[in-house]
Amino acid sequence: MEEELISKKDLLKLTGISYGQLYRWKRKKLVPEDWFIRKSTFTGQETFFPKERILERIDKIINMKAGLSLDELAQMFTDGPSDITLTREQLIERNIVSITAIDLYEEQTGRTEIFLYEAILSVYILDEALRSGEISLMEGRQILQTLNDYFLRTQHQQMTLFVIRKMGVTFVLLLTAQDDEVFLEKSAKIAIQIKVEKIQEKLKDKLLIGG
Incomplete structure (x- = not known):
């Protein structure tokens, strides 16, 4: 049942986003900090992500950022629409x-x-x-x-x-x-x-x- 992971290198290559975009989204809380998983590999410490969730999130950010600001997107992702x-x-x-x-x-x-x-x-x-x-x-x-x-x-x-x-x-x-x-x-x-x-x-x- 362990969730499949994807490395940061493979994620950037697969989605076409830049290192800077990814970490800007992290700072804006569009991508949860606990999705950045540090693991030891034969080349040293590398960052991995829960593959299915990060790909879905990046797809949503890319498709929705034209109509919403990053702050509005962050609010949607991090806060439930509690007033609805x-x-x-x-x-x-x-x-x-x-x-x-x-x-x-x-x-x-x-x-x-x-x-x-x-x-x-x-x-x-x-x-x-x-x-x-x-x-x-x-x-x-x-x-x-x-x-x-x-x-x-x-x-x-x-x-x-x-x-x-x-x-x-x-x-x-x-x-x-x-x-x-x-x-x-x-x-x-x-x-x-x-x-x-x-x-x-x-x-x-x-x-x-x-x-």
Whole structure:
């Protein structure tokens, strides 16, 4: 489950950006500092990046910087649109989440007229899990309960959610460590693994750019 890395040299060659651009984006917080991973190689210390996430981020920066300043982009990437509110109907009409995910959420929280950002994010994570086809409705309820119990207490942008099964029993795990490699005994299996940071970026695209 270890995330594939790409070296700084290969990243610059693949994307066509310059060393100066990359570090300017770092200073502006468009690229998180903890994505700059120092590792020892046979040539000495080199910098690597989580390949999938850095390529997606650079693609977004390049495609969006014509319409937004770097400061506006940084705010979009680092701050959740915490002031946004949507109704149940708007969430469905804009194809942000499914009716099933909303119904499951309201089953546990009660009927909700207005969804604040944190509630939208919780439902979106649930919806992503259900859409994977690997999660039952009962396990969806467990995901929601775990999010309700612990999600708001953490810096959730760096979390990973795991659904683990062992001998017919399901466990939901929220991992906040930067290194999210998990080693399980052979009788336990990971049903799904969701990186909250990546999910949050997808949600921001839908909310701020359009679903």
